Amino acid sequence: MDSMASQTPQPDLVDGLVQLSFLVQSVLAEAAAAHTLTVPQIRLLGILRDREPGMLELARHLGLDKSSATGLVDRAERRGLVRRGSSDLDGRAVKVVTTPLGRELTETVGTEVITRIAAIAGALDPAGREHLARLIGRILGTRADVSNG
Amino acid sequence: MDSMASQTPQPDLVDGLVQLSFLVQSVLAEAAAAHTLTVPQIRLLGILRDREPGMLELARHLGLDKSSATGLVDRAERRGLVRRGSSDLDGRAVKVVTTPLGRELTETVGTEVITRIAAIAGALDPAGREHLARLIGRILGTRADVSNG
DNA sequence: TATTGTTATACTCTATAACTATA
DNA sequence: TATAGTTATAGAGTATAACAATA
Numbered sequence: 001m002d003s004m005a006s007q008t009p010q011p012d013l014v015d016g017l018v019q020l021s022f023l024v025q026s027v028l029a030e031a032a033a034a035h036t037l038t039v040p041q042i043r044l045l046g047i048l049r050d051r052e053p054g055m056l057e058l059a060r061h062l063g064l065d066k067s068s069a070t071g072l073v074d075r076a077e078r079r080g081l082v083r084r085g086s087s088d089l090d091g092r093a094v095k096v097v098t099t100p101l102g103r104e105l106t107e108t109v110g111t112e113v114i115t116r117i118a119a120i121a122g123a124l125d126p127a128g129r130e131h132l133a134r135l136i137g138r139i140l141g142t143r144a145d146v147s148n149g
Numbered sequence: 150m151d152s153m154a155s156q157t158p159q160p161d162l163v164d165g166l167v168q169l170s171f172l173v174q175s176v177l178a179e180a181a182a183a184h185t186l187t188v189p190q191i192r193l194l195g196i197l198r199d200r201e202p203g204m205l206e207l208a209r210h211l212g213l214d215k216s217s218a219t220g221l222v223d224r225a226e227r228r229g230l231v232r233r234g235s236s237d238l239d240g241r242a243v244k245v246v247t248t249p250l251g252r253e254l255t256e257t258v259g260t261e262v263i264t265r266i267a268a269i270a271g272a273l274d275p276a277g278r279e280h281l282a283r284l285i286g287r288i289l290g291t292r293a294d295v296s297n298g
Numbered sequence: 299t300a301t302t303g304t305t306a307t308a309c310t311c312t313a314t315a316a317c318t319a320t321a
Numbered sequence: 322t323a324t325a326g327t328t329a330t331a332g333a334g335t336a337t338a339a340c341a342a343t344a
Binding site: 023063117124 | 159160161162163165166167168169170171172173174175177212262263266267269270272273277278279280281282284285286287288289290291292
């Protein structure tokens, strides 16, 4: 194990990143569950906040297979959160859009997520939070090509 | 939306924490999948690296219901990664332990996780990584009571 | 009675493969 | 033929409720 230390300049950082990701995910799951939703469902709603994607585009944004997107939309539709509209141009394509109920939940859950995640960051003083935001931004910026479509 | 800005000193930070958690989780999932495992399975193996917990203790560490832990152990046992031993003191209790195969996989996947997560942090210079580790440590330290048993 | 663990059941989530309908 | 989407199927993961065995 000591031999790995030389390969890994910061074992604390690796461990911290992993633990932090579980913490954030569990907070997300709680916020979602508070409204009888799941993390994939709130991701779906989040994407639909500023898009009306087709099924393939949606799957790409979520990093899922198209059939998984179909299922996700099926369940969300059953709950009245989203709706399948037809594309004007392509007879095969579909346009996934939020319903009024879906939009309302998006706002409610969104606010709750912000509150709960901000509470995590509340362990830091303002300067620390600002620095953390910058460091994370740098990490995510480097990967913009990978995580975005 | 602008009205939420006053409630949230750092919308960038909240967003960043969420995105970063998805990035880390997807990297974990990839590392796990590379060995036909899942994230819960590698969490299980990670816990068993320095413990031989009973089912309840295991469930508590994972933040799961005891029946979920039963299922997780069932599947891991079917793959030969873990084994149910009997407790010496309590006839009801069980002692979950890794098999040699499980220990081997724990090391292999562990190394791969370290490599891949370190690559994420590689977007930062050494000083940035050190600072990030300290900031994350402060966040996690504040929550030690919550996330640990 | 209380505790440890399992089982039965029911979801959600996900992928692969095969299919339908349009382009 | 190629593309958009669905369906069939299978499996992991999770929870709740009911149960068995031991304390």
